[in-house]
Structures are given as C-alpha cells and as structure tokens.
Amino acid sequence: MTELTQVQEKESKIWSQGFIKGMTEEGENLSEINPETGPLGGSAAKAHSHGGDSHGGGIGVPDSSRAGRLTSYKLADFPAITGREEDWRFTPLKRLRGLDRVGIKGMELNGAAPVVESSTPEGVTVETVGRDDARIGSAGIPEDRVAAAAWESFSEATIVTLPAEFAGNADNVTTLTLTGQGDTPAASHIVIHAKKFATGVVVLDHRGTAVLSENVEVLVEDGADLTVVSIQDWNDDAVHASAQHVLVGRDAKVKHVVVNLGGDLLRTTPAARYNGTGAEVEMYGLYFADAGQHLEQRLFVDHSTKNCKSRVTYKGALQGDNAHAVWIGDVLIRKQAEGTDSYEMNRNLILTQGARADSVPNLEIETGMIEGAGHASATGRFDDEQLFYLQARGIAEDVARRLVVRGFLNEVIQQIKVPALEERLRDSVERELESSAL
Amino acid sequence: MSTLEIKDLHVSIETEQGIKPILKGVSLTINTGETHAIMGPNGSGKSTLASTIAGHPRYTVDSGSITLDGENVLEMSVDERARAGLFLAMQYPVEIPGVTMTNFLRTAKTAIDGEAPKLRTWTKDVKAAMAQLRIEPEFAERNVNEGFSGGEKKRHEILQLELLKPKFAVLDETDSGLDVDALKVVSEGVNRAIDAGGLGTLLITHYTRILRYIKPQFVHVFVDGTIAEQGGAELADRLEEEGYDRYLVAETATA
Numbered sequence: 001m002t003e004l005t006q007v008q009e010k011e012s013k014i015w016s017q018g019f020i021k022g023m024t025e026e027g028e029n030l031s032e033i034n035p036e037t038g039p040l041g042g043s044a045a046k047a048h049s050h051g052g053d054s055h056g057g058g059i060g061v062p063d064s065s066r067a068g069r070l071t072s073y074k075l076a077d078f079p080a081i082t083g084r085e086e087d088w089r090f091t092p093l094k095r096l097r098g099l100d101r102v103g104i105k106g107m108e109l110n111g112a113a114p115v116v117e118s119s120t121p122e123g124v125t126v127e128t129v130g131r132d133d134a135r136i137g138s139a140g141i142p143e144d145r146v147a148a149a150a151w152e153s154f155s156e157a158t159i160v161t162l163p164a165e166f167a168g169n170a171d172n173v174t175t176l177t178l179t180g181q182g183d184t185p186a187a188s189h190i191v192i193h194a195k196k197f198a199t200g201v202v203v204l205d206h207r208g209t210a211v212l213s214e215n216v217e218v219l220v221e222d223g224a225d226l227t228v229v230s231i232q233d234w235n236d237d238a239v240h241a242s243a244q245h246v247l248v249g250r251d252a253k254v255k256h257v258v259v260n261l262g263g264d265l266l267r268t269t270p271a272a273r274y275n276g277t278g279a280e281v282e283m284y285g286l287y288f289a290d291a292g293q294h295l296e297q298r299l300f301v302d303h304s305t306k307n308c309k310s311r312v313t314y315k316g317a318l319q320g321d322n323a324h325a326v327w328i329g330d331v332l333i334r335k336q337a338e339g340t341d342s343y344e345m346n347r348n349l350i351l352t353q354g355a356r357a358d359s360v361p362n363l364e365i366e367t368g369m370i371e372g373a374g375h376a377s378a379t380g381r382f383d384d385e386q387l388f389y390l391q392a393r394g395i396a397e398d399v400a401r402r403l404v405v406r407g408f409l410n411e412v413i414q415q416i417k418v419p420a421l422e423e424r425l426r427d428s429v430e431r432e433l434e435s436s437a438l
Numbered sequence: 439m440s441t442l443e444i445k446d447l448h449v450s451i452e453t454e455q456g457i458k459p460i461l462k463g464v465s466l467t468i469n470t471g472e473t474h475a476i477m478g479p480n481g482s483g484k485s486t487l488a489s490t491i492a493g494h495p496r497y498t499v500d501s502g503s504i505t506l507d508g509e510n511v512l513e514m515s516v517d518e519r520a521r522a523g524l525f526l527a528m529q530y531p532v533e534i535p536g537v538t539m540t541n542f543l544r545t546a547k548t549a550i551d552g553e554a555p556k557l558r559t560w561t562k563d564v565k566a567a568m569a570q571l572r573i574e575p576e577f578a579e580r581n582v583n584e585g586f587s588g589g590e591k592k593r594h595e596i597l598q599l600e601l602l603k604p605k606f607a608v609l610d611e612t613d614s615g616l617d618v619d620a621l622k623v624v625s626e627g628v629n630r631a632i633d634a635g636g637l638g639t640l641l642i643t644h645y646t647r648i649l650r651y652i653k654p655q656f657v658h659v660f661v662d663g664t665i666a667e668q669g670g671a672e673l674a675d676r677l678e679e680e681g682y683d684r685y686l687v688a689e690t691a692t693a
Binding site: 383384385386388389390391392393394395396397399400403404406407408409410411 | 492493494495515516517519520521525526528531532533534535536537538541542545546549550581582598602
C-alpha cells in the first residue's frame, strides 16, 4: 500500500452571534447547560493516554480519547452522571425524567415498553424473545450509564432477521412501529440482524408518549447491504435515549438514518464499528428542533479494520426559544485501520432568535496510512438578505422561508431512497414549518 | 404605459453613529419604454434609491412618495412590489443553499404571474434565455448563486429580468466587476429586455462604460443625496471626459 498522509481538513465556518445563548465572540461558553459544574472538571480533565491498554473499552478509567471510553453491560460499573462528563455536558439532566438516575434512590425503569407492531415482507422475521436469547449482545455494549440501565432493565427484546441472501429493496420495507405506553420510565431492546448477503430496509418508527431508554443493535453480516431508518416522531412530552450499536461485517454496507422530530428531549447515540475489511458505513441525520426541544445526536465511528469507508452527514433546523440541537461526531481511526476513508459533516440552520446549536466534530487519527479523513461543521442563521432576495422576486415571505428550509433539509431526505418514507419526511418538515411562526 | 413616480424622497439609515440621512429630496419620473441612467460618485445615494424602491428593510423613508401608476409603492411589502412589476437586479446577489436555480426561477415566475408557467414552454424559455446569456446548462441544477463568480451572478440577475418580464427594472451597478466580454453579454440581455417593449429601465452605474452598450434617453447625476444635474445622453459623454470633480468642487464651495 502506498503511504497516504492526506488529511482533508475542510475549513469549518462557525458562526458565533450574540443572540445565540451561550456563545460569545470568543466562542462557546461551555458551562451553560449544567451550570453547577464546570466543563473542564471530571473525566475530561484526566490525563489521556494513547497507550494500548487504554484502548478497546472495557472497565477502567475513561480518558479523553474516544477509544478509552468505558463500556459495560453492568449499570453498577458506571458512576453517577453529574453533567460534567464530556458526553453529558450538553444534556439537561433534569429533563431526563430519571433515566440517568436508575439504581439511585430506588429509581427503576419499570414502565411498559413501547408496543411493537410490525409489517414485514415475506421472509423477514420479527420475534419477541426473552433476555437470555443468545443473539442479544451480538452488536453492542453500552457506553453510558443510561444505556447500561436499559440493558439491565428490559424484559423482552424484539429481533428482526433478514435471512441470508434476502433480496429486499425500497418497495418491501420492514417497519416496526413502536408506540410509547405513557410516561413511566421504561426500557426496550431491539436487534436488527442482516445475515450474509442480505439486502433490505428496516424502519423503526417511534411515536406516542414515552420516557424510554432503548438499545438498538444492528448486526450486518459479511456482504450484506442494510438501511436502517430510526424515526423519532414522539408526542411533545416524550423523553427518549436511544443507543444504536451498529456492527458491520466484511464488505458489508450499512446506511443508518436518524430522524429526530418530536419529543421534549431526544438523545440518540449511534456508534458504528467494523468487524471486517472493505465495509462501508453511511450515517445520515435530520433533525428539526422547535421551541424548548432538546435534540442531541452523538455519533461514533470506530475504524479498527483496514480499507473501510465512512460518511456522516447530519443536518438540522432550529426555531423558537430554547430550541437546542447538539451534534457530536467522533471519528477514531485506529493504528491498524490503514486505508480508511472518512468524512463527516454537520450543518445547522437557525431560523429564529433564541435557538442554539452546538456542533463538535472530533477526529482522532492514529495512522497516516489512510485514504482520507476530514470533517466540516457550519451553523448559520436564516439570512435576512436571502429573504429580501427571494421576496424581491415576488415570492411571499412565508413561501421564501420554507423554500430555504426545505432545500436545506432535502439534501438528507433524498439520501434515504425510500420514496414513501421521503414523502412522509417532507410532509413532516412541512408540518414543522407550518406549526411555527414562519 | 405605466409610470413610476418618485417625489421628493427623503431616506435615512440607522448607523452606529445615529440616524444618517442619505437621500435628501429626490424626484424622478420614469415611463415604460424609457431608459434612465443614474450616475454619481460613491456614497451619493444611487444604491440607496435602488434598495428603497425594492423595499429593503434597512432603509427608512422619512418623507416623499413612490407610486406606480398612482399606487403607493411604499405601503407594499417587498414581494408585493415585485408582483406589481418592479425588479431590482442586485449589486451583490446572495447565495441560497439548497434551492436550485430551476426551482427558484419557477417559484418566482409562479409568484409574479399568479399561476404556474406551462411546463413545456417554460423549460424551453429558460434554456433559450440561458443560452443567450451564455450560461452553461448545468447552472440550472446548481443552488442559487452558490459558488458563482461575480460575472455569473450578474448574468443570472439579467436572466431573471428576461424571464420575469417586469414593468420597471432597476439595475444596481450591474456593470461593476465585469470584464468587457461579460459586460457585452449582460448589456445585450438588458437591450433584449428593453427591445421586447413595455420596460422602463433605471440603470445605476458608477462608470460610463456600460452606456456605450445601453443607450439611455435621460441621465441624472446624483451628488450627496440629490439630483445635481439632468440631461440627455450627451451628459454621459461629458461625464466620461470630465468625471464627477466638477460637482464635488461646487459642493465644497457651497459648504
């Protein structure tokens, strides 16, 4: 292999404007969300080591490299969350409705899990299984306390299986509709398993009211080509933490799409890991934060094998007082992951005053023998000059605003490649726009 | 025939130093079929007049009036003015990410006409207009002004002028930043729009260069927010030779 040390650092344009809460001319005011604690305390301040011992997770002291983050199935291994931790510093813990305090002062996830209804093409199976099913744990290990609590607490899991060489496409989508059963904190577990050379689309459609901590395991075997779309279109009072663990086999492809629309607090943490060479991961995200909503997306792409590719594109629109979106994109290219090709991008469009977007791409590269690695992040305000330009061409103000927002988000929607779903999401964006003052 | 009438217009903007008057009593009448050039040194208020006619929110009209066939333009929103037949070719057209030129042009045409253009003839019209302005076909699928060069942006402004067919076009320094070839292409476009008939043109320019290609019947010289001199095409020739110094000296003397 030729040695390639090319690292494309695309210029990231960060807007810092006075009206964005927590932003100053100098940059981010980090202690805004959990004010009783400082951003530089806690785990983030610990000396970090790139030594072999600290990698690969496991039980130990986390360091500031993403590789060193604690992973465990056991809730007891995770210390209580203070809000100081790097991965909790943006989350308003008080609004998690106790999902972060399971095991403390008798807090339990004892509510009813969402009811699962499925529609499947012939050949795809959906099973409800007990905790002891051997397939549980095949794609992921919890990486935070909330996910570990869900792992310990769920009573039954739903397993979707695409059999080997199953030939699915955009016309025979598997859909799980997950309807929340109220505001008692609950846990749920889903496994999506695409066997060798299977292709297909699986949609998780979350709706209703729930206070839910969920683990989703996505196991993509060698040569499979799977699209997973996770839609969170809950009622306004829902709280949902969803850890989505994706494990990709040799020469497999996975497209993972997160759509965060409805709910009071959504925290989606997809992680993609490679189990063989030549695999490709595409991660897309679309979010629309309204007044008071907290929509947090934290991604991790862990390049640990050779010649794999990853592409991350997340786009969000924000409107209204205290609409808050968080996007964290961690990409780790380990020493052995030669030939990696990686790029991640986040764009935010702030439509009104009083909204806030935090966007943090993190790239750790431990080998120079890669094809490319880059990231870009930009957060922009809806521009009055754009509005003037469109209006000066006869386009009414409300139409002009929608035109800009629709165009902005469409870039992600058109990547889903499932016509029925694309139409629904366009309608959802339309509804978000109509419900606003725009 | 339509008439755009500006009477004793006073316009100010808010600056950090307080309110600053820019236009200090401008009166101007343009009929369809006429081409007027507004010339003047930097800071004389030419672009302010253009933006005020279009309704840019930054400018405050303190007194005076703008009417279009007797209708009060100042009471109209920006988009209402455009639908009434006013068009501003911007000096600095903005980029609009995620909105393709095709989508934008069709949306604008639909808004101006009050109904969607017939798809087949519209597509043909757009292609023909683009070809005449030497705009590559792939620009139709690009986002509005995104990554366009200065000259490409100006050509797209004139494309919109030709497709939207307004009653009055205000061209705000459309010639600035263009090389000679681009200037010719843009001027040809403006002349086509004029020759098509029914268009009144207000050509705002700092330089006389564009007047070699677009012939105005009336020339107005702006100095310090008022019209210092008016005349026919010959005034432009005189300005080309003498520049604006004459007016600036007079201003200093009276100060």
